Amino acid sequence: MTNLSGQMNMISFHSRTLLARSLGILLLAHPLRAADAPSGTPGGWDSAQAKGKHVLYFTKSSGYEHSVVKRPAGGGLSFSEQILTDLGKEHGFGVTCTKDGTVFTPENLVQYDVIVFYTSGLLTEAGTDKTPPMTLAGKTALLNAIQGGKGFVGIHAASDSFHHQPDPPDRSARYVAYGDDIDPYLGMLGAEFIKHGAQQRARIIVTDPQFPGCAPLQDSFALFEEWYTFKDFRPDLHVILAQDTQGMKGVDYQRAPYPDTWARRNGRGRVFYTAMGHREDVWTNPLFQRLLLGGLGWAAGNLEADVTPNIVKVTPGYRQIQPPEEPKKKP
Ligand SMILES: [Zn+2]
Secondary structure, eight states, rough: EEESSSSSOEEEEEEEOOHHTTTTTOOOOOOOOOGGGGGSSGGGSSSGGTOEEEEEEEBBBBOOOOOOTOTTTTTSHHHHHHHHHHHHHHHHHHHEEEEGGGGHHHHTTTTTTTEEEOBBBBBTTTTTTTOOOOHHHHHHHHHHHHHTTTTEEEEGGGGGOSSSSOOOOOOOOGGGGGGSSOOOHHHHHOEEEEEEEEEEEEEESSSTTTTOOOOGGEEEEEEEEEOEEEEEETTTEEEEEEEEEEEEOGGOOOOEEEEEEEEEETTTTEEEESSSOSHHHHHTTTHHHHHHHHHHHHHTTSOOOOOOOOOOOOEEEEEETOSOOOOOOOO
């Protein structure tokens, strides 16, 4: 493992990946610093076709409210809203931040190119943050807009929203695969969040280094983060990053490597999701920001990328679900 920088929690790189090992390929170590990242903005944000594009960033928390989406008591933007707004200013796209679930009408959605969710819980209920909920018609309007060609980017807890109902507090329903009976929002997104274990440093395998924003990540990297687990992955996912579960601590990661970041087509729309983004120091990491710019730019249609489904090939054990509890130790 080679350190990317001396800073805490920065991404570091490995000379070989699980995937590379399985393919019998030995890759040379590439010590890399953020300064070595290719020049230019990922996601085609510097191009003529990106001009005037607008992003809607929706951060309603009906369930758990993350620190990066919580607005300060005195007013102003949350940590992640400020970063996304600043990225827009720097790279020439507009960002509208809202927690108001009533914005999802066909008329209102027309003005946005990409809709970004960092949400939680049942968004048709006022829930934890008490901001106005989405209506069922609003949810339908959102899904129709994406089907019709809008871009959608889900970050972290976007997959912890609209769980299959009922979703009892003991989380027993989380360990059941519902297949095509998945909630239509999660079907659009590509998978449903189950649970996460303790934050830890873990290795992420880059399964598509060609995807916009991924070049500096090379073949794999390690990061300290809160790592999500999932079920009901859609079989048409194009996996960009995969969780290497080998050596991870906790029952939640007792499963085969599975997708962490992916893209998929949804009708005429483009959907990008990354499970990362819990921690403030992930949001400020330039490599996370480049990944986000790449996903946003592809979702906005600034550029093309090959998103041929590859989930079976790169994460063949993706259907595995971890055991609900720590197995009892045998005497
Ligand atoms: Zn989290």
